[in-house]
């Protein structure tokens with residue numbers, strides 16, 4: 001009934017659009033898709049095409065704990081709005097569209113035999129928000145790529161204050177010891193190729209902290225798939 005009563009609305013700005021689960025022209029143009037060339041480790045785009053297989057200076061200076069990260073878009077404009085709506089506005093319907101873009105952008109890391117592990121929330125935050133946005137994105141990706149999703153592998157054991165306004169070093173300290181691989185998950189993770197799933201990568205501190213405990217638990221490889229990443233224009 002609702003479908004007949006209401007025109008489909010743009011996922012990011014709620015203006016009427018032609019088909020459900022889509023963006024209006026303006027918001028589509030405001031989605032800063034990441035395409036090659038990008039850093040093979042961090043997935044951050046290069047402005048100039050200097051050849052294939054390049055690694056950014058940032059990844060050389062501070063190699064990430066995870067192997068490779070891939071993202072759909074830069075975290076600005078429409079991408080920022082979508083992330084915000086998914087997280088704070090009870091807009092679980094957004095996960096479908098965002099997850100399907102992640103499937104397309106993540107072909108290199110979303111490979112057969114991988115297990116998807118969403119970045120968990122601390123329990124009080126989960127109660128307040130009622131769902132974990134990373135878990136919802138992982139479900140969509142898992143269905144599309146026929147990959148197992150392990151929602152229980154990681155536990156956030158430390159309530160970390162908001163990362164907003166913290167620099168890279170502070171974020172790293174904030175996240176130290178924040179994640180644990182659950183005892184009962186150790187056997188499932190050992191020897192497995194893991195892809196961490198999160199909505200945004202800022203400095204990579206969260207993904208590094210999670211990758212560290214998964215590798216310690218015996219994961220053979222840990223890559224990361226995010227919807228958006230913060231990247232300077234270089």
Ligand SMILES: [Zn+2]
Nearest residue numbers: 010013024027
């Ligand atoms: Zn729009």
